[in-house]
Amino acid sequence: MSKLKAFIPALFGLALVAAPALTPAHAAGNLVAVLEAEIVTLDPHFSTAYISRTFGYMVFDTLFAKDAKGDVKPQMVQDWKVSPDGLTYSFTLRDGLKWHDGQPVTAADCVASLRRWGTRSALGRRIFAVTASLEPTDAKTFVLTLKEPSGLVIDALGNPVSPVAFMMPERIARTPGDQRITEIVGSGPFVYNKADHRTGDRMILKKFADYLPRPEPADFLAGGKRVNIDTLEIRVIPDGSTAASALQSGEVDFMQYAPFDLLPMLEKNPRVKLVNFTGGNMFAGAYRLNAASKPFDDPAIRRVLWKLVDQHEVLDALGLGAKYATPCATYFTCGTTYDSKAGTEAAASPSVEAARAALKATKYAGEPVVVMQANDLEAPRVSAQVLAERMKLVGFNVDLQVMDWATVLARRAKKEGWSVYGVHAGGFDLGSPLTNVMVAFNCVDFTGWQCDPRITPLMEAFAKAPAEEDRKKIAAEIQTVMYDQAPAIPWGQFAQPAAYRANWRNLIPSAIPVFWNVEK
Numbered sequence: 001m002s003k004l005k006a007f008i009p010a011l012f013g014l015a016l017v018a019a020p021a022l023t024p025a026h027a028a029g030n031l032v033a034v035l036e037a038e039i040v041t042l043d044p045h046f047s048t049a050y051i052s053r054t055f056g057y058m059v060f061d062t063l064f065a066k067d068a069k070g071d072v073k074p075q076m077v078q079d080w081k082v083s084p085d086g087l088t089y090s091f092t093l094r095d096g097l098k099w100h101d102g103q104p105v106t107a108a109d110c111v112a113s114l115r116r117w118g119t120r121s122a123l124g125r126r127i128f129a130v131t132a133s134l135e136p137t138d139a140k141t142f143v144l145t146l147k148e149p150s151g152l153v154i155d156a157l158g159n160p161v162s163p164v165a166f167m168m169p170e171r172i173a174r175t176p177g178d179q180r181i182t183e184i185v186g187s188g189p190f191v192y193n194k195a196d197h198r199t200g201d202r203m204i205l206k207k208f209a210d211y212l213p214r215p216e217p218a219d220f221l222a223g224g225k226r227v228n229i230d231t232l233e234i235r236v237i238p239d240g241s242t243a244a245s246a247l248q249s250g251e252v253d254f255m256q257y258a259p260f261d262l263l264p265m266l267e268k269n270p271r272v273k274l275v276n277f278t279g280g281n282m283f284a285g286a287y288r289l290n291a292a293s294k295p296f297d298d299p300a301i302r303r304v305l306w307k308l309v310d311q312h313e314v315l316d317a318l319g320l321g322a323k324y325a326t327p328c329a330t331y332f333t334c335g336t337t338y339d340s341k342a343g344t345e346a347a348a349s350p351s352v353e354a355a356r357a358a359l360k361a362t363k364y365a366g367e368p369v370v371v372m373q374a375n376d377l378e379a380p381r382v383s384a385q386v387l388a389e390r391m392k393l394v395g396f397n398v399d400l401q402v403m404d405w406a407t408v409l410a411r412r413a414k415k416e417g418w419s420v421y422g423v424h425a426g427g428f429d430l431g432s433p434l435t436n437v438m439v440a441f442n443c444v445d446f447t448g449w450q451c452d453p454r455i456t457p458l459m460e461a462f463a464k465a466p467a468e469e470d471r472k473k474i475a476a477e478i479q480t481v482m483y484d485q486a487p488a489i490p491w492g493q494f495a496q497p498a499a500y501r502a503n504w505r506n507l508i509p510s511a512i513p514v515f516w517n518v519e520k
Contacts, residue, residue: 029230031504031515033254034243038236039203042192043180044166045120050426053162054513057221058205058232059100060166060186063091063110064158065222070280070337072158073222075214076105076167076187086149086466087132093140096212099169100191107136112173114157117165119177122440123156124165126463151466152434160221160280160428160512161435187211189225189516190232205232218517220510228519247499248272256513258499260319266499273502276324277495279335280431281511284328285314285383285424286438287489292415292449295367302486304362306346308355308390311492317386318379320494328493331438331479333427337468342476343483347490356394369396372412372421374405383422383491415449422491426511433462433478438488450487 035054041047044056065075074080078094097105111134118124130150136142144153157165167173167187175181184192189211196204213224235252237243240259246252248269258266258274266272287309289296296302311327318325329347332338369391373384388400401418403411411418430436442459443451455478462474482488500507507518 030233031229031231031254031518032233032235032252033256033513033515034235034237034246034252035256035513037238038200039234041180042184045117045163045168045177046180048162050162050512053160053164056164056166057188057512057514058190059184059188059192060168061097061188062158062165062221063167064154065220066158066160067219067222072154073219075158075222076110080154087146089144089146089153090137091142091144094212094214095140097187098210098212099187100185100208101169102210103169104139105167105187106139106170107142108139109170109173110167111136111142112170113167114165116168116173116175116177117163120163121156121161121165122435123152123159123161126150126434127153127156148464149466150464151468151471152463158222159432159435161432162429189213189227200236202236203234205234206230213516218508220508221512221514225514225516227516229515232515244499247501250501252501253504254498254500254507254513254515256498257496260324260496263324263497271502272499275498275500275507275509277497277509277511280333280427281509282333282335282427282493282495283379283424284333284427284430284493285379285422285491287383287387287420287422287491288412288438289420289487289489290412290415290418290449291451291485291487293417293419295364295369296419298363299485300362301359301364303346303484304355304358304364304394305486305489306483307350307358308352308394309347309387309489309491310350310390311490313390314383314386314491315494317382318494324497325492325494328490331430331436331482331488331490332433332475333431334493336427336431338432338472338475340472340476340479343480346483352390352393355390359395364396366397368399368419370417370419371398371400372408372418373400373402374408374421375402376404379424379494380405380408380422383424384420387420387422387491424494427493428512433459433475439478439482450485452481452485452487454481 037051039051039055041052044052062075063077064072067073076093076097077091079092081090118128130147132145132147134144169185172181172183189208190205191208192205207227207230213226216223218224243255244262247255289302291297315325328334329344330339371384371388374380388398392398408421433439442455458474458478462471465471465474503520504518508514
């Protein structure tokens with residue numbers, strides 16, 4: 001089995017199915033893609049799985065969207081304004097927006113969609129916690145009134161962190177957030193039809209003829225989403241080697257994750273191009289520590305790992321060179337808005353000798369350190385192995401326990417029985433204190449049981465800060481506390497390239513696959 005399966009984002013366990021037989025060469029106007037996994041959940045509000053977000057961007061649309069620089073731009077919105085006191089936001093939709101069933105997009109649709117999204121999203125919940133009212137004022141305009149100012153509104157509406165604020169028709173958006181929608185009607189550039197979806201085999205999405213792109217050029221998730229293909233065929237091919245062979249033979253045009261062990265071969269193939277990623281399009285890895293159970297209930301013992309974990313060693317063990325990986329000390333994804341060096345001096349010079357001396361200075365009494373190693377995901381498997389071996393060298397009593405990722409997820413929800421595990425997640429999701437799982441659930445988290453009373457007021461201040469510079473300063477303060485408490489230890493940042501046939505051009509470089517703009 002190649003590493004394609006292994007690098008599916010580790011926070012989301014996804015079932016894989018047997019590969020189907022490939023069909024003859026596809027039609028000229030048909031782009032055939034292999035994504036990270038089969039699209040199982042079609043409700044983009046219901047699931048935080050990255051593959052459901054990918055489906056969402058193809059079929060649904062957003063009020064705002066981020067460009068390649070990370071700036072939030074209007075998407076379905078034509079104009080918007082904020083009152084001088086920062087409490088009232090007024091939004092006006094673009095002319096000509098339609099749902100896939102032919103009905104016009106209305107302000108009432110967007111209000112219902114936002115209310116549903118707000119029950120599922122961490123960002124949405126924060127906004128609705130300070131919302132006084134959200135109502136349509138006419139067919140194209142709606143108004144959000146806050147109880148107190150917040151600097152998060154526009155960023156949240158255009159943020160790609162899953163679940164994204166996708167818009168749906170009002171009748172569908174009235175489905176409670178804890179129930180999946182049963183009718184898939186969006187206003188995005190591609191149309192879903194249940195008749196074109198064969199579970200375990202393929203899904204065919206067709207160009208939405210009535211989609212009205214914005215006038216400006218496409219820019220990451222923002223700008224004009226001009227579709228130059230007739231159909232997007234998404235094949236289910238779980239095995240990376242099979243998918244790579246299909247790509248090289250021309251049966252497949254695009255694969256979301258090129259297997260690392262096949263990169264040298266793909267790089268030499270003139271018929272194939274690779275797309276490398278930086279910043280938020282990368283994955284970031286970390287070790288999550290159990291702060292509720294010995295020995296890591298003692299922050300002094302947790303801090304030993306700053307001197308122990310050598311990010312170069314972990315990334316090298318994964319077989320990743322500097323082209324696809326980089327050490328990253330920040331909690332908030334290197335190359336993104338809240339990237340900071342605050343507190344990182346603690347991790348500056350890791351060594352076995354320094355870690356051994358630091359451990360001896362603590363109250364560690366030889367308690368077992370249970371390292372959970374997921375054997376079905378490459379990054380968690382390798383990172384856990386490296387950590388276990390290094391911890392033994394400095395004097396920890398290591399108990400390395402091998403299990404599948406589903407078992408890791410079940411075990412981490414308990415306060416006893418485990419000490420540490422390796423994990424990785426998308427850079428966009430980790431790029432803000434409000435969405436970073438290592439920070440956002442302080443005192444309520446079940447992935448590490450960390451609770452520091454200093455974090456909560458800083459998070460509130462971050463959410464209320466009106467200016468980006470203020471939020472950057474607060475994020476740095478949060479990171480300083482995180483380095484002091486060490487609830488998680490970053491082990492590096494890496495990209496897994498996408499690969500596509502060289503006869504396609506204008507593919508937007510994005511770890512969230514998007515298929516507008518691309519053409520032969």
